[in-house]
Amino acid sequence: MAPAKGRRTSLASLASAVGEHSPVDERTPRPAGPPTKAVLKDLVANPRNPRRDLGDLTDLASIKTHQLQPALVVTRAAYLALFPDDAEDVGAARWVVINGCRRLAAAAKYGCAELEFVVKDEVAHDRISLLTAAIDENIGRRDFDVLEEAEAVDRLVAECGTAGEAARRLNRTEGWVSQRRALLKLAPELQTALREGELAVRLARSLAQVPREDQVAAWQAAQERDSGKQDQPQDSAVPRRDPKTQPASAPHITKALRRFEPNPGVLAQALRDYLAPAQLAELADELITDRR
Missing domain, CATH: 1.10.10 (Arc Repressor Mutant, subunit A)
Structure with a gap:
């Protein structure tokens, strides 16, 4: 049955779908030499991924026919050298996806046989480098x-x-x-x-x-103040500044900033x-x- 459109996907829910239990055909051959693609059972999402909720994957549904950007991975050995306690989470995977966990999840969800990737073990130079790479990919995203x-x-x-x-x-x-x-x-x-x-x-x-x-009390008080200002009747005797024709002056901006005490x-x-x-x-x- 096709997945419901718009449904959010968590890493936990994909644990049984990627790896040994991948629903896609595991017999797809890999090219000879250093691989640029792999069947999904050979890949696992970064156990240290800062995102527990992968969000709505429908924007990646096209991955079944074309992948716009390769994932970034490190080898199993490089990853476990830094985080040996994650061996059970890594399982039998050959590569750990550091950037591109949503692409990996979408590939599993939409029946993509393989995922394209590049191997960069230098990202696993030390724990700080790997964690930074994982965080940096997600910072600033609206759904993070x-x-x-x-x-x-x-x-x-x-x-x-x-x-x-x-x-x-x-x-x-x-x-x-x-x-x-x-x-x-x-x-x-x-x-x-x-x-x-x-x-x-x-x-x-x-x-x-x-x-x-x-x-909580401070938040409730702030809400009440905002509500009171919205309910307060406008004084027709006091002319209102038109923001389109009268830019805010320094006193106007100062007064606004005092509300937030930044x-x-x-x-x-x-x-x-x-x-x-x-x-x-x-x-x-x-x-x-x-x-x-």
């Missing part, structure tokens, strides 16, 4: 759970020893790393709300600075998300210019 991202960054910090080194490996700022890790301090109720899209990430970062026992790292990340590179460069010049 923000808390899974935070957990992955936290594990990398533990492996590196410092947040600064983890930030350097990911080509991010130390503030960005700290912001992601702060989300792990949220109360369970707020983590659930964040995952379900009921709590905005920017507000979650602020709430993470509040003692855990007070976070720390410098949060503000910097927000500006990077909002401004184009050229605008960021212009802003940096303005900030360092002595205007006294």
Whole structure:
């Protein structure tokens, strides 16, 4: 029976579909010499993949007829040299997929006989390099759970020893790393709300600075304040600024920022998300210019 369109797929649910129990034909021959393709039973998804939920795979349904990008794998020996405790998860697979776990899952789901890949054992030079490669592929993807991202960054910090080194490996700022890790301090109720899209990430970062026992009450208070502002009648005697014809002034922006009480790292990340590179460069010049 064909899989339901739009259904999300987890790594756990695919454990019995990839490897020794792969539903595709295992008799497909591999080309001679260093392989660029393999039948699915010879491949296994990275046990250290930061993504537990692979999301909706329907965007990869075309993999049955053509694969746009090869997966990146390391050999079984290279992987187990770093993570010997994962031997049971790796099983009898010859290669471990580091980048391309969704492609591997889609190949199993849609009946693709083989998966194209490149072998790069240098990615398994050390544990930090392999974890960084796995995290870097997923950062910034819309369907990557923000808390899974935070957990992955936290594990990398533990492996590196410092947040600064983890930030350097990911080509991010130390503030960005700290912001992601702060989300792990949220109360369970707020983590659930964040995952379900009921709590905005920017507000979650602020709430993470509040003692855990007070976070839910702080969130409820913020919701009530927002609700009160929406219900407040407009004062017709006070002219409203038209954003199309009257750009916000510095006082307007300052007043808006005070609502969120951002720390410098949060503000910097927000500006990077909002401004184009050229605008960021212009802003940096303005900030360092002595205007006294």
